[in-house]
Amino acid sequence: MTAGAGAEPSAPTDTGHRPPSPGAATRVRLHDLNSRPDGAEWIVGRMATGEFVALPEVGKQALDLLGQGLSAAEVGERLREETGEDIDVPDFVAALLALGFVAELDGREVPQPAPPKPTFAWIRPPQVRWVLSPVVPALIALLIATALLTCPPVPLDYRTLLWSAHGSAVIALGAGAGWTLLLLHECAHLLAARATGVAGRMRLGTRLQFLVMQTDISGIELAPRRHRLTAYLAGIATNLTVSALAALGAGATDGTPRRALAALALLALLPLPFQFMVFMRTDLYFVLQDVTRCRDLYGDGVAYAKYAARRVLRRKESATGSAGDPSRELPANERRAVRAYSVVLVVGTALCLAFLATVTLPADITLFTRAAARLGPGHSTAERLDATAVVVALGGIHLLWARTWWRNRRRE
Structure with a gap:
Protein backbone atom coordinates (compact mmCIF):
# COMPACT_ATOMS: atom_id res chain seq x y z
CA MET A 1 0.00 0.00 0.00
CA THR A 2 1.96 2.92 -0.65
CA ALA A 3 -0.73 2.18 -0.56
CA GLY A 4 -2.80 5.29 -4.68
CA ALA A 5 -4.81 8.27 -7.50
CA GLY A 6 -5.35 11.72 -6.36
CA ALA A 7 -5.08 14.90 -8.34
CA GLU A 8 -1.68 15.86 -9.68
CA PRO A 9 0.22 18.30 -7.43
CA SER A 10 -0.25 21.82 -8.72
CA ALA A 11 2.74 23.88 -9.80
CA PRO A 12 4.37 26.31 -7.36
CA THR A 13 2.98 29.81 -7.34
CA ASP A 14 5.27 32.18 -9.23
CA THR A 15 5.78 35.19 -6.99
CA GLY A 16 8.39 36.77 -9.20
CA HIS A 17 11.19 36.31 -6.67
CA ARG A 18 12.82 33.65 -4.55
CA PRO A 19 13.24 33.85 -0.78
CA PRO A 20 16.73 34.84 0.33
CA SER A 21 19.17 32.13 1.33
CA PRO A 22 19.16 31.40 5.07
CA GLY A 23 21.73 33.35 7.07
CA ALA A 24 22.59 34.08 10.69
CA ALA A 25 19.80 36.66 11.02
CA THR A 26 17.19 34.45 9.37
CA ARG A 27 13.86 33.99 11.12
CA VAL A 28 11.18 31.59 9.92
CA ARG A 29 7.53 30.81 10.35
CA LEU A 30 6.91 27.08 10.12
CA HIS A 31 3.88 25.29 8.75
CA ASP A 32 1.83 23.22 11.20
CA LEU A 33 4.09 20.25 11.99
CA ASN A 34 3.42 17.06 13.92
CA SER A 35 6.00 15.04 15.80
CA ARG A 36 6.42 11.94 17.93
CA PRO A 37 9.40 10.41 19.74
CA ASP A 38 10.93 7.30 18.15
CA GLY A 39 13.67 5.86 20.29
CA ALA A 40 16.54 8.35 20.44
CA GLU A 41 15.06 10.35 17.56
CA TRP A 42 11.97 12.35 16.68
CA ILE A 43 9.73 11.80 13.66
CA VAL A 44 8.65 15.25 12.46
CA GLY A 45 6.46 15.97 9.48
CA ARG A 46 3.70 17.88 7.80
CA MET A 47 0.40 16.01 7.55
CA ALA A 48 -0.83 18.13 4.62
CA THR A 49 1.96 16.93 2.33
CA GLY A 50 3.00 13.63 3.91
CA GLU A 51 6.63 14.79 4.14
CA PHE A 52 8.44 13.66 7.27
CA VAL A 53 11.96 13.32 8.58
CA ALA A 54 13.78 11.70 11.51
CA LEU A 55 15.64 14.22 13.69
CA PRO A 56 18.02 13.71 16.61
CA GLU A 57 17.12 15.37 19.90
CA VAL A 58 19.23 18.44 19.11
CA GLY A 59 17.48 18.79 15.76
CA LYS A 60 14.09 18.74 17.46
CA GLN A 61 15.31 21.41 19.89
CA ALA A 62 16.50 23.55 16.97
CA LEU A 63 13.12 23.14 15.27
CA ASP A 64 11.25 24.16 18.43
CA LEU A 65 13.45 27.23 18.93
CA LEU A 66 12.98 28.31 15.32
CA GLY A 67 9.25 27.89 15.80
CA GLN A 68 9.42 30.31 18.74
CA GLY A 69 10.68 33.03 16.39
CA LEU A 70 14.38 33.00 17.29
CA SER A 71 16.89 33.84 14.59
CA ALA A 72 19.32 31.23 13.28
CA ALA A 73 22.17 32.86 15.23
CA GLU A 74 20.11 32.90 18.44
CA VAL A 75 19.15 29.26 18.00
CA GLY A 76 22.78 28.28 17.42
CA GLU A 77 23.89 30.17 20.54
CA ARG A 78 21.13 28.63 22.67
CA LEU A 79 22.00 25.12 21.54
CA ARG A 80 25.69 25.72 22.15
CA GLU A 81 24.92 26.78 25.73
CA GLU A 82 22.50 23.92 26.45
CA THR A 83 24.08 21.00 24.59
CA GLY A 84 27.65 22.03 23.87
CA GLU A 85 27.11 21.24 20.16
CA ASP A 86 27.91 23.68 17.37
CA ILE A 87 25.00 23.44 14.93
CA ASP A 88 24.96 25.01 11.46
CA VAL A 89 21.45 26.42 11.85
CA PRO A 90 21.29 28.20 8.44
CA ASP A 91 22.09 24.87 6.78
CA PHE A 92 19.39 23.24 8.94
CA VAL A 93 16.90 25.90 7.79
CA ALA A 94 17.83 25.20 4.17
CA ALA A 95 16.98 21.52 4.74
CA LEU A 96 13.62 22.54 6.24
CA LEU A 97 12.94 24.66 3.16
CA ALA A 98 13.62 21.67 0.90
CA LEU A 99 11.15 19.59 2.91
CA GLY A 100 8.44 22.25 2.56
CA PHE A 101 8.28 22.86 6.32
CA VAL A 102 8.87 26.65 6.12
CA ALA A 103 5.90 28.95 5.40
CA GLU A 104 7.78 32.27 5.65
CA LEU A 105 11.47 33.15 5.51
CA ASP A 106 12.37 36.57 6.96
CA GLY A 107 8.76 37.69 6.59
CA ARG A 108 8.55 36.62 2.95
CA GLU A 109 6.17 33.84 1.95
CA VAL A 110 7.91 30.77 0.55
CA PRO A 111 6.32 29.68 -2.78
CA GLN A 112 5.38 26.02 -2.69
CA PRO A 113 3.18 23.60 -4.61
CA ALA A 114 -0.31 23.24 -3.21
CA PRO A 115 -0.69 19.93 -1.33
CA PRO A 116 -2.17 17.17 -3.51
CA LYS A 117 -5.96 16.96 -3.30
CA PRO A 118 -7.04 14.09 -1.02
CA THR A 119 -9.33 11.36 -2.28
CA PHE A 120 -12.84 11.78 -0.86
CA ALA A 121 -11.82 15.09 0.69
CA TRP A 122 -15.36 15.53 2.07
CA ILE A 123 -14.65 12.81 4.67
CA ARG A 124 -13.35 14.49 7.84
CA TYR A 285 5.61 -5.03 3.99
CA PHE A 286 4.66 -1.88 5.88
CA VAL A 287 3.83 -3.96 8.96
CA LEU A 288 7.24 -5.65 8.67
CA GLN A 289 8.97 -2.29 8.24
CA ASP A 290 7.23 -0.91 11.32
CA VAL A 291 7.88 -3.97 13.48
CA THR A 292 11.58 -4.02 12.55
CA ARG A 293 11.75 -0.25 13.21
CA CYS A 294 13.32 0.40 9.81
CA ARG A 295 13.13 3.84 8.21
CA ASP A 296 13.11 2.61 4.59
CA LEU A 297 13.33 -1.16 4.45
CA TYR A 298 12.77 -1.35 0.69
CA GLY A 299 15.14 1.48 -0.24
CA ASP A 300 17.89 0.26 2.08
CA GLY A 301 17.31 -3.33 0.92
CA VAL A 302 17.73 -2.31 -2.73
CA ALA A 303 20.90 -0.38 -1.90
CA TYR A 304 22.40 -3.33 0.00
CA ALA A 305 21.44 -5.80 -2.75
CA LYS A 306 23.23 -3.62 -5.33
CA TYR A 307 26.29 -3.42 -3.09
CA ALA A 308 26.29 -7.20 -2.61
CA ALA A 309 25.98 -7.74 -6.36
CA ARG A 310 28.95 -5.44 -7.00
CA ARG A 311 31.00 -7.35 -4.48
CA VAL A 312 30.18 -10.66 -6.15
CA LEU A 313 31.07 -9.25 -9.55
CA ARG A 314 34.15 -7.51 -8.08
CA ARG A 315 33.40 -4.39 -10.05
CA LYS A 316 33.79 -1.71 -7.40
CA GLU A 317 34.46 -3.37 -4.06
CA SER A 318 37.00 -6.04 -3.24
CA ALA A 319 35.81 -9.52 -2.45
CA THR A 320 36.81 -9.19 1.17
CA GLY A 321 36.49 -5.50 1.99
CA SER A 322 33.35 -3.92 3.36
CA ALA A 323 34.01 -0.37 2.14
CA GLY A 324 30.92 1.12 0.62
CA ASP A 325 28.47 -1.14 2.47
CA PRO A 326 25.41 1.14 2.75
CA SER A 327 24.04 -0.83 5.70
CA ARG A 328 27.06 -0.20 7.95
CA GLU A 329 25.75 3.17 9.09
CA LEU A 330 22.39 1.72 10.15
CA PRO A 331 21.69 0.66 13.76
CA ALA A 332 22.38 -3.02 14.38
CA ASN A 333 18.72 -4.07 14.42
CA GLU A 334 18.02 -2.23 11.13
CA ARG A 335 21.18 -3.60 9.55
CA ARG A 336 20.14 -7.20 10.25
CA ALA A 337 16.61 -6.60 8.99
CA VAL A 338 17.80 -4.86 5.81
CA ARG A 339 20.28 -7.61 4.94
CA ALA A 340 17.69 -10.34 5.47
CA TYR A 341 15.09 -8.41 3.50
CA SER A 342 17.50 -7.88 0.60
CA VAL A 343 17.60 -11.67 0.13
CA VAL A 344 13.79 -11.83 0.06
CA LEU A 345 13.76 -8.87 -2.31
CA VAL A 346 16.19 -10.41 -4.81
CA VAL A 347 14.71 -13.93 -4.74
CA GLY A 348 11.09 -12.74 -4.87
CA THR A 349 11.74 -10.27 -7.69
CA ALA A 350 13.66 -12.88 -9.69
CA LEU A 351 10.86 -15.44 -9.32
CA CYS A 352 8.20 -12.92 -10.33
CA LEU A 353 10.12 -11.79 -13.42
CA ALA A 354 10.87 -15.42 -14.34
CA PHE A 355 7.16 -16.21 -14.16
CA LEU A 356 6.48 -13.16 -16.35
CA ALA A 357 9.03 -14.27 -18.94
CA THR A 358 8.11 -17.96 -19.06
CA VAL A 359 4.35 -17.96 -18.46
CA THR A 360 2.54 -14.61 -18.58
CA LEU A 361 4.17 -12.97 -21.60
CA PRO A 362 4.18 -16.11 -23.80
CA ALA A 363 0.49 -16.68 -23.00
CA ASP A 364 -0.41 -13.06 -23.71
CA ILE A 365 1.60 -12.93 -26.95
CA THR A 366 0.03 -16.19 -28.16
CA LEU A 367 -3.48 -14.98 -27.39
CA PHE A 368 -2.82 -11.63 -29.04
CA THR A 369 -1.31 -13.04 -32.25
CA ARG A 370 -4.07 -15.64 -32.62
CA ALA A 371 -6.71 -12.97 -32.13
CA ALA A 372 -5.01 -10.59 -34.57
CA ALA A 373 -4.93 -13.35 -37.21
CA ARG A 374 -8.69 -13.83 -36.88
CA LEU A 375 -9.37 -10.15 -37.59
CA GLY A 376 -8.61 -10.60 -41.28
CA PRO A 377 -10.80 -11.91 -44.10
CA GLY A 378 -12.01 -15.49 -44.13
CA HIS A 379 -13.38 -15.47 -40.58
CA SER A 380 -16.94 -15.21 -39.37
CA THR A 381 -18.41 -12.19 -37.66
CA ALA A 382 -18.51 -14.05 -34.34
CA GLU A 383 -14.79 -14.92 -34.65
CA ARG A 384 -13.92 -11.33 -35.46
CA LEU A 385 -15.91 -10.01 -32.49
CA ASP A 386 -14.18 -12.51 -30.19
CA ALA A 387 -10.78 -11.56 -31.61
CA THR A 388 -11.54 -7.85 -31.22
CA ALA A 389 -12.48 -8.37 -27.57
CA VAL A 390 -9.19 -10.19 -26.92
CA VAL A 391 -7.09 -7.53 -28.67
CA VAL A 392 -8.84 -4.69 -26.85
CA ALA A 393 -8.68 -6.39 -23.45
CA LEU A 394 -5.04 -7.50 -23.65
CA GLY A 395 -3.81 -4.38 -25.39
CA GLY A 396 -5.77 -2.13 -23.04
CA ILE A 397 -4.41 -3.68 -19.84
CA HIS A 398 -0.81 -3.54 -21.08
CA LEU A 399 -1.18 0.04 -22.28
CA LEU A 400 -2.74 1.01 -18.95
CA TRP A 401 0.17 -0.63 -17.10
CA ALA A 402 2.70 1.22 -19.27
CA ARG A 403 0.93 4.56 -18.89
CA THR A 404 0.65 4.12 -15.12
CA TRP A 405 4.31 3.10 -14.81
CA TRP A 406 5.47 6.10 -16.85
CA ARG A 407 3.25 8.60 -15.02
CA ASN A 408 4.38 7.42 -11.60
CA ARG A 409 8.05 7.49 -12.62
CA ARG A 410 7.66 11.10 -13.78
CA ARG A 411 6.29 12.00 -10.34
CA GLU A 412 9.31 10.57 -8.53
Missing part, protein backbone atom coordinates in the same frame (compact mmCIF):
# COMPACT_ATOMS: atom_id res chain seq x y z
CA PRO A 125 -11.25 12.80 10.56
CA PRO A 126 -13.93 13.14 13.29
CA GLN A 127 -16.43 11.30 11.08
CA VAL A 128 -14.26 8.16 10.90
CA ARG A 129 -12.51 8.28 14.26
CA TRP A 130 -14.45 5.18 15.29
CA VAL A 131 -12.29 3.13 12.88
CA LEU A 132 -9.40 3.43 15.34
CA SER A 133 -11.39 2.07 18.29
CA PRO A 134 -10.01 -1.21 19.68
CA VAL A 135 -13.60 -2.47 19.64
CA VAL A 136 -13.50 -2.72 15.83
CA PRO A 137 -10.78 -5.43 15.55
CA ALA A 138 -12.45 -7.29 18.44
CA LEU A 139 -15.75 -7.36 16.53
CA ILE A 140 -14.02 -8.48 13.34
CA ALA A 141 -12.27 -11.29 15.21
CA LEU A 142 -15.61 -12.33 16.75
CA LEU A 143 -17.25 -12.35 13.31
CA ILE A 144 -14.48 -14.47 11.80
CA ALA A 145 -14.57 -16.91 14.73
CA THR A 146 -18.35 -17.24 14.41
CA ALA A 147 -18.06 -17.99 10.69
CA LEU A 148 -15.35 -20.59 11.28
CA LEU A 149 -17.21 -22.33 14.10
CA THR A 150 -20.77 -22.28 12.78
CA CYS A 151 -20.59 -22.43 8.98
CA PRO A 152 -19.70 -25.35 6.73
CA PRO A 153 -16.19 -24.75 5.38
CA VAL A 154 -15.98 -23.12 1.96
CA PRO A 155 -14.00 -25.44 -0.37
CA LEU A 156 -10.84 -23.60 -1.44
CA ASP A 157 -10.77 -24.82 -5.04
CA TYR A 158 -11.84 -23.67 -8.48
CA ARG A 159 -15.17 -25.53 -8.32
CA THR A 160 -16.40 -23.06 -5.72
CA LEU A 161 -15.82 -20.21 -8.17
CA LEU A 162 -17.82 -22.04 -10.89
CA TRP A 163 -21.03 -21.55 -8.93
CA SER A 164 -23.28 -21.28 -12.00
CA ALA A 165 -23.69 -23.22 -15.22
CA HIS A 166 -23.82 -19.87 -17.00
CA GLY A 167 -20.29 -18.67 -17.67
CA SER A 168 -21.42 -15.08 -18.05
CA ALA A 169 -22.84 -15.13 -14.51
CA VAL A 170 -19.56 -16.51 -13.15
CA ILE A 171 -17.55 -13.84 -14.96
CA ALA A 172 -19.96 -11.08 -13.91
CA LEU A 173 -19.71 -12.04 -10.23
CA GLY A 174 -15.94 -12.40 -10.42
CA ALA A 175 -15.42 -9.03 -12.12
CA GLY A 176 -18.00 -7.15 -10.05
CA ALA A 177 -16.89 -8.62 -6.73
CA GLY A 178 -13.21 -8.26 -7.61
CA TRP A 179 -13.37 -4.54 -8.36
CA THR A 180 -15.74 -3.86 -5.47
CA LEU A 181 -13.48 -5.68 -3.03
CA LEU A 182 -10.46 -3.83 -4.38
CA LEU A 183 -12.17 -0.49 -3.83
CA LEU A 184 -13.33 -1.48 -0.33
CA HIS A 185 -9.81 -2.68 0.52
CA GLU A 186 -8.22 0.62 -0.46
CA CYS A 187 -11.02 2.67 1.11
CA ALA A 188 -10.32 0.88 4.39
CA HIS A 189 -6.70 2.09 4.28
CA LEU A 190 -7.87 5.57 3.38
CA LEU A 191 -10.45 5.84 6.17
CA ALA A 192 -8.09 4.49 8.84
CA ALA A 193 -5.43 6.98 7.78
CA ARG A 194 -7.96 9.83 7.53
CA ALA A 195 -9.03 9.11 11.10
CA THR A 196 -5.48 9.95 12.23
CA GLY A 197 -5.46 13.20 10.24
CA VAL A 198 -3.60 11.88 7.19
CA ALA A 199 -5.22 13.01 3.92
CA GLY A 200 -4.61 9.89 1.83
CA ARG A 201 -4.82 9.57 -1.96
CA MET A 202 -5.87 6.58 -4.05
CA ARG A 203 -4.43 5.94 -7.50
CA LEU A 204 -3.35 3.22 -9.88
CA GLY A 205 0.18 1.91 -9.49
CA THR A 206 2.50 -0.87 -10.64
CA ARG A 207 4.30 -3.57 -8.71
CA LEU A 208 6.70 -5.29 -11.09
CA GLN A 209 4.39 -6.72 -13.80
CA PHE A 210 1.23 -6.16 -11.77
CA LEU A 211 -1.20 -3.27 -12.17
CA VAL A 212 -2.56 -2.39 -8.73
CA MET A 213 -4.67 0.17 -6.97
CA GLN A 214 -2.80 1.74 -4.07
CA THR A 215 -3.44 4.26 -1.36
CA ASP A 216 -0.76 6.79 -0.49
CA ILE A 217 -0.98 7.37 3.26
CA SER A 218 2.32 9.19 3.66
CA GLY A 219 2.27 10.93 7.03
CA ILE A 220 0.90 7.91 8.92
CA GLU A 221 4.45 7.57 10.28
CA LEU A 222 3.57 10.44 12.64
CA ALA A 223 0.68 8.51 14.23
CA PRO A 224 0.97 6.21 17.27
CA ARG A 225 2.02 2.65 16.47
CA ARG A 226 -1.43 1.11 17.08
CA HIS A 227 -2.96 3.57 14.64
CA ARG A 228 -0.22 2.91 12.07
CA LEU A 229 -0.78 -0.84 12.24
CA THR A 230 -4.54 -0.31 12.01
CA ALA A 231 -4.08 1.65 8.79
CA TYR A 232 -1.69 -0.95 7.34
CA LEU A 233 -3.95 -3.91 8.18
CA ALA A 234 -7.32 -2.29 7.45
CA GLY A 235 -7.48 -3.67 3.90
CA ILE A 236 -6.77 -7.26 4.94
CA ALA A 237 -9.32 -6.93 7.74
CA THR A 238 -11.89 -5.76 5.20
CA ASN A 239 -11.33 -8.79 2.97
CA LEU A 240 -11.63 -11.12 5.94
CA THR A 241 -14.82 -9.38 7.09
CA VAL A 242 -16.47 -9.71 3.67
CA SER A 243 -15.41 -13.35 3.46
CA ALA A 244 -16.83 -14.10 6.90
CA LEU A 245 -20.13 -12.35 6.14
CA ALA A 246 -20.44 -14.20 2.82
CA ALA A 247 -19.69 -17.53 4.52
CA LEU A 248 -22.35 -16.82 7.16
CA GLY A 249 -24.78 -15.95 4.38
CA ALA A 250 -23.94 -19.15 2.52
CA GLY A 251 -24.55 -21.17 5.66
CA ALA A 252 -28.00 -19.62 6.09
CA THR A 253 -29.18 -20.18 2.48
CA ASP A 254 -29.45 -22.96 -0.05
CA GLY A 255 -29.27 -23.53 -3.77
CA THR A 256 -27.91 -20.88 -6.10
CA PRO A 257 -27.65 -18.12 -3.44
CA ARG A 258 -25.56 -20.45 -1.29
CA ARG A 259 -23.19 -21.27 -4.14
CA ALA A 260 -22.88 -17.59 -5.13
CA LEU A 261 -22.15 -16.51 -1.55
CA ALA A 262 -19.57 -19.30 -1.16
CA ALA A 263 -17.88 -18.05 -4.34
CA LEU A 264 -17.90 -14.51 -2.92
CA ALA A 265 -16.31 -15.75 0.31
CA LEU A 266 -13.49 -17.34 -1.71
CA LEU A 267 -13.10 -14.32 -3.99
CA ALA A 268 -12.55 -12.15 -0.90
CA LEU A 269 -9.74 -14.46 0.26
CA LEU A 270 -7.93 -14.80 -3.08
CA PRO A 271 -6.03 -11.45 -2.89
CA LEU A 272 -4.61 -12.19 0.56
CA PRO A 273 -1.69 -14.44 -0.47
CA PHE A 274 -0.44 -11.53 -2.59
CA GLN A 275 0.04 -9.54 0.63
CA PHE A 276 2.82 -11.92 1.69
CA MET A 277 4.90 -10.83 -1.32
CA VAL A 278 6.61 -8.22 0.84
CA PHE A 279 9.31 -7.61 -1.76
CA MET A 280 6.64 -5.61 -3.67
CA ARG A 281 5.78 -3.31 -0.72
CA THR A 282 2.40 -4.86 0.02
CA ASP A 283 0.37 -4.16 3.17
CA LEU A 284 2.40 -6.69 5.17
